[in-house]
Amino acid sequence: MFQTSQQCLQILIDVSVKSLLLAAIAFAAIKLLRLRDSNLEHRIWSGVLFGMLALPILTCFLPSIPVYVSMDWISAPKTSADVSVAATESVPSEHWHAADQQGLPEFRMSRSGGPGLVRSTDTQLVRPETLPAAEAASASGNPHQVMTVMIVSLIVIWGLVAAFLVLRLLVGLWSASQLLKGATVVTSDAVIEPLTLSGVRGVTIRETCQVRVPMTVGWCRPAVLLPAEWRSWSSGKLKAIISHELAHVARRDFLVAFAGELNFCVYWFHPVAWFLQRRLSDLAEEACDDAAIGCTGDRTGYARYLLEVASQLSGGGRRVQPGLSMARESNVESRIATILDFQRPLSQRLPWKTTAGIALIAAPVIASAAALEPVNPQNIAVADEPPENSTAASLEEMVRVRGQVLDESGRPLSTARVTVWRSQRPDWYAADSMNTRVGVLKVDRNGQFDQKFAASELPVAKDARDHSWSVLVVSAPGFAVRGMTGMERTDSVNVSNPNFLKEFVTIKLPVSVTISARLLSTEGLPIANANVSLHHLMTTESTPLTNWLTRADKQPKPQDHMNALSMMGGPPEEGTLFPGQNLRIPTEVMEPVMTDNLGVFEITDLVGKDDLAVLRFRGDNVVDTTAHVVAREMEPVYGRSTTRFTRYEAYHGRLFNMALKPSVPIQGFVRDIETKKPLANVWVAVRQAYGSVMSREGYVKSRTDAEGHYRIEGLPIPPEGTKRYRGNTLTVRPSGLPYLETDLEVPSTGDNTAPVEFNIELRRAVIAKGRLTVKSTGDPIVGAKLYYAPYVENENVSKYHRYADGSIEMLGNDTRYYTNDNGEFDLPIIPGRGVIGARAPTGGYISGYGARDIEAFQSTEGGLSRKLSDHMIASSFHALQEIDVPRTVQTYDVAMEADSGVSLSVQFIDPQSKPLTNVRGYGLTSDRNWQVINTDQPVATGLEIGGIRPAHFTNESGSLTVMTRIIPEPGQEAVTIQLFRPGVITGRLVDTERAPIVGAVLQASHQNDPDSWGSEQQIRTDKDGHFEYFVPVGTKYEIRVAYENNRVRIARDLEMDRTKKIDLGEFVLSDQEANGATVKPDRAPIVTELPEREVK
Incomplete structure (x- = not known):
C-alpha cells in the first residue's frame, strides 16, 4: 500500500510541477505577444489542458531529461546504515560536529521549546553511532511511520x-x-x-x-x-x-x-x-x-x-x-x-x-516538460567541495544561506545552532507573528554554515510591514541569542542588519547574562507554576543606553499626569523609545519556563549584557502581564513601552521582583440573536484591557467550540465605577460567517472570584460580494483591504452591536477582509446606506477615488466624515463607493474601481539646485510608508490631475528636508522637488511670576495633507523656559503646549515657506488657562531669513 501510494504521490507531484511550467510558458507567451484574441488564447490554454492530461502517459514513453532536486521527503525509509552514510556525507570528513568529537550535548531550540542543554536526536546534525540505541531507533523509526501514514492518507483523500x-x-x-x-x-x-x-x-x-x-x-x-x-x-x-x-x-x-x-x-x-x-x-x-x-x-x-x-x-x-x-x-x-x-x-x-501552427509549437514544449525527470543529487557521487561556478539545474530557484558564528573575541563557535524561520504578519493587530521553522543548518568546527533552501521557503521582504519575511536565529551554550531578518536594506530605513539571504554574514555572539526574578501576588505571596515566555528581544549599545537611562524617569508618574501630557503620541520621555533594534526573533525560540514554589524563575542563554527582553507572564487567576527587563543590574526606571499595550512601563534590571494583579476569567456563549443557534469556530479576543491605553487585540484570544462557548483568561478586574470604554473590551471576529466584527465592553459584575458570565448575541449581516479592478485595464487588484461604515442616519444601525453603542472607530488600521487573486471579496455589511472603502497593497493609485460622488465626504472636519458611524478619511483609500442595501437581501453585488492616474518623473535638488540622491520620505505613492529612494529616476505614481499629493522628503543625513504638495497639471511629465535646511521656531514660556516653565511639552502640527493633520516630534522647554523647534519647510504649523494639566495653543497658521527663524517671543502661561485656549505672546514674532549654505 505504501509503495503504491508513494508512486501515485510522485506522479501527482511530477505532473503538478510540469503543469505549472506549461502554464507559466503559456502565460508568458500571451503576455509577451499581447494577445487579445479570445479564439487564439483559448487554443493556447486548450493546449495546456490536453498537455496536462497527457503528461502521465508521455512521461512513461519519452526519454528523460534529468533535473537535480532533493526528493528525500518522499523517499523510502532509510536503514540505520543509510542514515549513517547520509550523516557522514552531509559534512566534509575533517569537519565533524563538535558534539561528536567532544561528547558535548547539542544545544537545541525547538519550535515549541527554547534555550536548554539537551541531547539532539536529529541525525542530520549528530552522527547516529554517537546516540544511545533507544534514541537512534526513535530517530530512524518514528519519522518514517509518520511519513508512511501521511503519504497513504493523502492518496486516500485524493482518491475519495x-x-x-x-x-x-x-x-x-x-x-x-x-x-x-x-x-x-x-x-x-x-x-x-x-x-x-x-x-x-x-x-x-x-x-x-x-x-x-x-x-x-x-x-x-x-x-x-x-x-x-x-x-x-x-x-x-x-x-x-x-x-x-x-x-x-x-x-x-x-x-x-x-x-x-x-x-x-x-x-x-x-x-x-x-x-x-x-x-x-x-x-x-x-x-x-x-x-x-x-x-x-x-x-x-x-x-x-x-x-x-x-x-x-x-x-x-x-x-x-x-x-x-x-x-x-x-x-x-x-x-x-x-x-x-x-x-x-x-x-x-x-x-x-x-x-x-499552435499544435506544432505546443507539441515539443509538452514533450520536453514530460521528459523532465527529478533526480536526487544525494544518489549521485559528487566531490566533497564542488566548484563555486557549478550550475546544477533546478526546478525552483534556490537561496543560499551562509556565514560564520564567532564569539566577541573572534573565535569560531562550533557549538552554535543556526536555524532559519519564516515569519508572517498576524491575523490580529497586536498578536504575535506566526512563525514556522524552515530548517536547522549544519555548523562545522570553524563555526561556518552553508546551505541552500527553496526560494519559496524563505521570502525576501522589502519592508518590515510585509506579510512574510525570513529570520536567521543563532545561539550557543553560554551565549546570547542573535537574529537577523532577510530584508532589502535599501527599501526600509529601519533595517540596518545585513541581508543573510543575499550575502555571507558574520554573527558574533556575546556571553549570556542570566535573568532571575520572583513573581508575587498583590498580597506578597509567591505565584507558583506561572508561565514565563518571550515576547520580543532587542539589542543595543552601551552609549545610547547610558544616555537613555539618564533621560528616563526614576519614579513612575501618575497615570492622570501622563494622560494630561500625552499629545499625538505622548511627551518626550514616552516618545524616546528604548535605543535598540528589535531582533524580530520568533517567540518559539525560547522555551517557556515555569516559576517554582517560591515564585522564582531563571532564564539563561538568551540575552547578552544590556539587551532588552520583554517577557510575558501567565498564570492561574493572575493578569496576563508583560515586563521589560534590561540585562544589567540596576534600579527600575520608567519610560515608553516597546509593546502596543501600554504607553508607559517600568524597565527592570536582570534581578527583580514583580507583583501580578489578580484576574478572573470571562466566559459565555456566542450565538445568533434571532435563531439562538450557537456560532462555532468564532474568535473572541481581548480588544482593550482595563488600565491599558492601547489596543491589545488578538494578544489574548479564544475560539468558540461546537456549542459556541468561549473562555478568556488573564484580564484585570476593573473596580466599581469604571468609566465607559475604560474597562475590559472583547472583540468578536466571525471570519467566514455572515456577521459583523463586533466590539463589546464587559460589564463589571461578579464577586471578583467567580468567572464573569458574558454571552454575546450577533445579528446576521448582509454579505457584499464585490470585485476591485483597475479602471483603465479591468485587471483585478489582489490583496486590497476592505472596510465598511454605515451612515449614522441609517435606521438599521441601532440593531447591530457594532454600531448601537455609538462608539466610533478609525477605519484603516486593521482588517481581515482582502481581495483574492481575482480581485473578489466578501464583506459583511448591514441594510441601508453605507460606504465601502478599499485600500490597495501598493500606493500606485489615486487616493480618495470616488469620494466626490459620496455625500459623506462632501463636508468633513480635518478629513473626518461626521455622517458615518465610523471615521473614514477619504485619502486613506484608493476606491470608495456608496451603497444602499435593501433590507430583504442576504447578498449584495458591488463593483469597485481604482484609478492608476498619471505618473510624473521626479528630480530632487538641494538649495543650490544640485541633484540629490538617496532621498527618503513619502509622496511618490499615495500611501504614507517612509521609503529610501535609491533609484536615479524616481517616479511619482497614482497622481490625479489637479489633485493634491502630500509629500515629505529628507536627504540621507537629515540636514535637508521639505514638506510639499505634488499637484500635476495637464500635460505635465516631470516635477522638481527642492530640499532646504529646516526652519526653526523659538520662544520662551514663563508663569505669571515670570519664572521659567521648565519641561513643558510642545507639539508642532501641520495640515500638509488637507484631509488629515500630521505632527512633528515633540520637544520640551529647557531650564530657562526656552524652546527651539526645528521643522521642515513648505507648510504651515500650529504650536500647542502641555504643562501641568493644561493644554493651550501659542501659534497657528505659522507659515514656514522657506528656511527662516521665527522668534515668537515670550508667553505668560497661567495654570488657570482653559484647555484649548490661545495664548498670545508679549510682542509680534520676529522673522529672520537664514542663509542656505552648501551641504556636503
Missing part, C-alpha cells in the same frame, strides 16, 4: 475526492442525456434559417422546459437546447442566441469543457486545474459572443440580449455539467463590459493553418 468528482461528472452526462430525450426538435423556419446560413452540420435545435437559458450539449451529435420562452423572442434576439450556440458547436467547445472537467476530477488540488476550468469557459463564451456580434453587427443589442438571458438564471432550472450555457451569473458582468468595449477588435475564427 476524485471519485466524488467523477461521479458528479457522470451524473451530469446522464442528466444531459435525459434532457435530450425529453426535448422536442424545433422545425420552425425562424430557427432553421440561421442554422442553414451558419454552415454548421450535424447539429439539431431542440426546446425543453427543463432549462432556463440556451445551452449546447454533446459533441458527436451536438444539440442546442432552447428554453420554452424562445417563441416570445424577437427575430434579432433569436438569431444572436442561435449564432452564439452554433459557434460553440463549430469550435468543439463541449469537448474542451469535458476535458476540463475530467482534468479537474484528477487534479482537483491543483490551482492550474481550477484556472483552466474557469478560464477556458470564459474564453469560449467571449469567442462565441464575438461570433454572434459578427452575425448581428450590433454590440449594444447583443449585450441587452445577454443581460435578458442572464436575468432568467434566478428562476431556477436544471444545471448540466459539462453543458455550455449562454449565461452564468459569475461572468455576465465582465462579458458585457468586454462586449461594449468598442476599441477591442472582435476575435476571428482561426484558419486551420494557425491551429496547426
Whole structure:
C-alpha cells in the first residue's frame, strides 16, 4: 500500500510541477505577444489542458531529461546504515560536529521549546553511532511511520475526492442525456434559417422546459437546447442566441469543457486545474459572443440580449455539467463590459493553418516538460567541495544561506545552532507573528554554515510591514541569542542588519547574562507554576543606553499626569523609545519556563549584557502581564513601552521582583440573536484591557467550540465605577460567517472570584460580494483591504452591536477582509446606506477615488466624515463607493474601481539646485510608508490631475528636508522637488511670576495633507523656559503646549515657506488657562531669513 501510494504521490507531484511550467510558458507567451484574441488564447490554454492530461502517459514513453532536486521527503525509509552514510556525507570528513568529537550535548531550540542543554536526536546534525540505541531507533523509526501514514492518507483523500468528482461528472452526462430525450426538435423556419446560413452540420435545435437559458450539449451529435420562452423572442434576439450556440458547436467547445472537467476530477488540488476550468469557459463564451456580434453587427443589442438571458438564471432550472450555457451569473458582468468595449477588435475564427501552427509549437514544449525527470543529487557521487561556478539545474530557484558564528573575541563557535524561520504578519493587530521553522543548518568546527533552501521557503521582504519575511536565529551554550531578518536594506530605513539571504554574514555572539526574578501576588505571596515566555528581544549599545537611562524617569508618574501630557503620541520621555533594534526573533525560540514554589524563575542563554527582553507572564487567576527587563543590574526606571499595550512601563534590571494583579476569567456563549443557534469556530479576543491605553487585540484570544462557548483568561478586574470604554473590551471576529466584527465592553459584575458570565448575541449581516479592478485595464487588484461604515442616519444601525453603542472607530488600521487573486471579496455589511472603502497593497493609485460622488465626504472636519458611524478619511483609500442595501437581501453585488492616474518623473535638488540622491520620505505613492529612494529616476505614481499629493522628503543625513504638495497639471511629465535646511521656531514660556516653565511639552502640527493633520516630534522647554523647534519647510504649523494639566495653543497658521527663524517671543502661561485656549505672546514674532549654505 505504501509503495503504491508513494508512486501515485510522485506522479501527482511530477505532473503538478510540469503543469505549472506549461502554464507559466503559456502565460508568458500571451503576455509577451499581447494577445487579445479570445479564439487564439483559448487554443493556447486548450493546449495546456490536453498537455496536462497527457503528461502521465508521455512521461512513461519519452526519454528523460534529468533535473537535480532533493526528493528525500518522499523517499523510502532509510536503514540505520543509510542514515549513517547520509550523516557522514552531509559534512566534509575533517569537519565533524563538535558534539561528536567532544561528547558535548547539542544545544537545541525547538519550535515549541527554547534555550536548554539537551541531547539532539536529529541525525542530520549528530552522527547516529554517537546516540544511545533507544534514541537512534526513535530517530530512524518514528519519522518514517509518520511519513508512511501521511503519504497513504493523502492518496486516500485524493482518491475519495476524485471519485466524488467523477461521479458528479457522470451524473451530469446522464442528466444531459435525459434532457435530450425529453426535448422536442424545433422545425420552425425562424430557427432553421440561421442554422442553414451558419454552415454548421450535424447539429439539431431542440426546446425543453427543463432549462432556463440556451445551452449546447454533446459533441458527436451536438444539440442546442432552447428554453420554452424562445417563441416570445424577437427575430434579432433569436438569431444572436442561435449564432452564439452554433459557434460553440463549430469550435468543439463541449469537448474542451469535458476535458476540463475530467482534468479537474484528477487534479482537483491543483490551482492550474481550477484556472483552466474557469478560464477556458470564459474564453469560449467571449469567442462565441464575438461570433454572434459578427452575425448581428450590433454590440449594444447583443449585450441587452445577454443581460435578458442572464436575468432568467434566478428562476431556477436544471444545471448540466459539462453543458455550455449562454449565461452564468459569475461572468455576465465582465462579458458585457468586454462586449461594449468598442476599441477591442472582435476575435476571428482561426484558419486551420494557425491551429496547426499552435499544435506544432505546443507539441515539443509538452514533450520536453514530460521528459523532465527529478533526480536526487544525494544518489549521485559528487566531490566533497564542488566548484563555486557549478550550475546544477533546478526546478525552483534556490537561496543560499551562509556565514560564520564567532564569539566577541573572534573565535569560531562550533557549538552554535543556526536555524532559519519564516515569519508572517498576524491575523490580529497586536498578536504575535506566526512563525514556522524552515530548517536547522549544519555548523562545522570553524563555526561556518552553508546551505541552500527553496526560494519559496524563505521570502525576501522589502519592508518590515510585509506579510512574510525570513529570520536567521543563532545561539550557543553560554551565549546570547542573535537574529537577523532577510530584508532589502535599501527599501526600509529601519533595517540596518545585513541581508543573510543575499550575502555571507558574520554573527558574533556575546556571553549570556542570566535573568532571575520572583513573581508575587498583590498580597506578597509567591505565584507558583506561572508561565514565563518571550515576547520580543532587542539589542543595543552601551552609549545610547547610558544616555537613555539618564533621560528616563526614576519614579513612575501618575497615570492622570501622563494622560494630561500625552499629545499625538505622548511627551518626550514616552516618545524616546528604548535605543535598540528589535531582533524580530520568533517567540518559539525560547522555551517557556515555569516559576517554582517560591515564585522564582531563571532564564539563561538568551540575552547578552544590556539587551532588552520583554517577557510575558501567565498564570492561574493572575493578569496576563508583560515586563521589560534590561540585562544589567540596576534600579527600575520608567519610560515608553516597546509593546502596543501600554504607553508607559517600568524597565527592570536582570534581578527583580514583580507583583501580578489578580484576574478572573470571562466566559459565555456566542450565538445568533434571532435563531439562538450557537456560532462555532468564532474568535473572541481581548480588544482593550482595563488600565491599558492601547489596543491589545488578538494578544489574548479564544475560539468558540461546537456549542459556541468561549473562555478568556488573564484580564484585570476593573473596580466599581469604571468609566465607559475604560474597562475590559472583547472583540468578536466571525471570519467566514455572515456577521459583523463586533466590539463589546464587559460589564463589571461578579464577586471578583467567580468567572464573569458574558454571552454575546450577533445579528446576521448582509454579505457584499464585490470585485476591485483597475479602471483603465479591468485587471483585478489582489490583496486590497476592505472596510465598511454605515451612515449614522441609517435606521438599521441601532440593531447591530457594532454600531448601537455609538462608539466610533478609525477605519484603516486593521482588517481581515482582502481581495483574492481575482480581485473578489466578501464583506459583511448591514441594510441601508453605507460606504465601502478599499485600500490597495501598493500606493500606485489615486487616493480618495470616488469620494466626490459620496455625500459623506462632501463636508468633513480635518478629513473626518461626521455622517458615518465610523471615521473614514477619504485619502486613506484608493476606491470608495456608496451603497444602499435593501433590507430583504442576504447578498449584495458591488463593483469597485481604482484609478492608476498619471505618473510624473521626479528630480530632487538641494538649495543650490544640485541633484540629490538617496532621498527618503513619502509622496511618490499615495500611501504614507517612509521609503529610501535609491533609484536615479524616481517616479511619482497614482497622481490625479489637479489633485493634491502630500509629500515629505529628507536627504540621507537629515540636514535637508521639505514638506510639499505634488499637484500635476495637464500635460505635465516631470516635477522638481527642492530640499532646504529646516526652519526653526523659538520662544520662551514663563508663569505669571515670570519664572521659567521648565519641561513643558510642545507639539508642532501641520495640515500638509488637507484631509488629515500630521505632527512633528515633540520637544520640551529647557531650564530657562526656552524652546527651539526645528521643522521642515513648505507648510504651515500650529504650536500647542502641555504643562501641568493644561493644554493651550501659542501659534497657528505659522507659515514656514522657506528656511527662516521665527522668534515668537515670550508667553505668560497661567495654570488657570482653559484647555484649548490661545495664548498670545508679549510682542509680534520676529522673522529672520537664514542663509542656505552648501551641504556636503
